[in-house]
Amino acid sequence: VAVRVVAWLLLGAAGLTQTLAANSSDAPFSAGKGGIRATCSEIILRQEVLKDGFHRDLLIKVKFGESIEDLQTCRLLIKHYIPTGLFVDPYELASLRERNITEAVMISENFNIEAPNYLSKESEILIYARQDAQCIDCFQAFLPVHYRYHRPHSKDEETFIIVNNPDLLMYCDQEFPILRCWAQSQVAAPCALKSKDICQWNNMKYKSIYKNVTLQVPVGLTIHTSLVCSVTLLITILCSTLILVAVFKYGHFSL
Template identity: 90%
Template sequence: MGLQIESWDNYTFRDLLIKVKFGESIEDLQTCRLLLRQYIPTGLSVDPYELASLQERNITEAMMVSENFNIEAPNYLSKESEVLIYARQDSQCIDCFQAFLPVHYRYHRPHSKDGETFIVVNNPELLMYCDQEFPILKCWAQSEVTAPCALNSKDICQWNNMKYKSVYKNVTLQVPVGLTIHTSLVCSVTLLITILCSTLILVAVFKYGHFSL
């Protein structure tokens, strides 16, 4: 059984695509469910409102486990978060599952020299639950984990935490960050633009606004 993680750029966010392929032939795999417990490092965030929208459109099934999660917090004020992703069987591969999770960059402190930083996304835990027993799966199981049987379900199942061979050790994301030497320039330009825009707004209000006493 192998696991493959892929990701691709889309400006400020990336999509984490996780693929699982069973190396052994297992009959009636349709009776099994696969759950991925992914830990999101402090340099990234997951938008719970975006997850809800994707669920409504039947694109992915994922839920935030971490409480008091602040999507606006910068990297240095955030904590590692936990997401449960319910994988789906691949229609083009009889013994394959795949899961999809959009992630976003958090704000990072500017650096003095290097204009980039790296974020390591560790491989997820692979949890599996089957309606019937398969002897070969017991060989792969390490322990049992309690988790909801399905998304938005109150039923709790005992999932098997499975051993697997990963195609990639970990996923490393390269994130551009600001430089401290640009602080004065950025502040000056920002202040000038703010004053200019405020002035234009005031001129428009006094020119086209209607005032009554």
């Protein structure tokens, strides 16, 4: 009898230990209002380039795996690094902000939109994403980008620009335990586009549909240098001559 009693006591203690361990492992996934979550959902980011030619639109969409009904007090900020082969026109951004089309601002200094790619530097852009009206748990951001001029090549008639995935930052007015699933570190950035206050944003980990975006840029060939220079010079002389003839023929001169 004594042996059986000791055995039952040992079994009960082992079961209690396993229960406590299981509850401890599930504690980080508790979502407060949402109850206990078995696993952390993924944040999905999709980045694509729209339109053709040298003037493109960069569209970024972010989707949360769980409903963000309890995250309405949160803001999403995209920190993008524009490669040297592209540029963003700050004057165009100012016009788009005035028309409430996008909320983006450049943070790079000494920026030259006229410089070719081999004389330019990578630039940093902050884009405050907006919630998608057609998707309750989605955000999207829009940014116009333009190709820079590239060096002519000896053989290839095109070059490639790689647009890497951006940093995804989130700031919430209140604490949500589910953010622990995604947050990696904290980054200081303005709380809003027109605010001078600095907030500590959470740098979020996410899953990207595409590893990166690759753009093809047509470039000139060095073997065509003489031909292009000659034709350009002839056209310049011809146009200048026609302008001078029109001035002397139709102009009115007074002494």
